[in-house]
Amino acid sequence: MGLKDKNINKSKQEKERKFMNKKILTLALGGIFAVGVAFGSFGLINAKVFAADNNAAKKSAVVAEKGEKEDKEDINLSKANVKISQEGAKNIALSSQKDAKVLEVELEDEDGTIVYGVEVQTAQKKYDIKIDANTGKILKSEADDEKEDKIENESKNTNDRDDINEEVEE
Secondary structure, three states: OOHHHHHHHHHHHHHHHHHHHHHHHHHHHHHHHHHHHHHHHHHHHHHHHHHHHHHHHHHHHHHHHHHHHHHHHHHHHHOOOOOOOHHHHHHHHHHHOOOOEEEEEEEEEEOOEEEEEEEEEOOOOEEEEEEEOOOOOEEEEEEEOHHHHHHHHHHHHHHHHHHHHHHHHO
8 A cells, every 4th residue: 555545544534534534513403403402492491381381370370259248248248137037038929929939049139139049940931030138028039031032032033034125125
């Protein structure tokens, strides 16, 4: 082997070594980049989770506050001095509707007046009856008939469609 061949072999080896060094460096940098991206993504995910937890905490606080207000109202109503008992309110409601059955009785505050809200069921309809908790007077009695509501809504929708058809035909 001549001097020229030895120099060619050395230069080939150096080129190969430089190429291998570049390959190793590229792989190392790529790995570092990948690890950085992974940790960065993990940080973003944690930030989103923290933000979601923070929003959930705020919502929970609002719900708890509403619940406290409702509880205070219930406490106020339960401490209210009323002359008519719950049984008395049931009897008044039943006397206003023949053959009715009491479904529910609640002490309520209607615009500053303490009333019993009594829900009764007859063979035909449900009624919501409001009875003044101090006088025993029936303040309001409303039929809760879902069928009538549906018929009213259907007739309104039919009339609306007729109006649209008339406008199109003209």
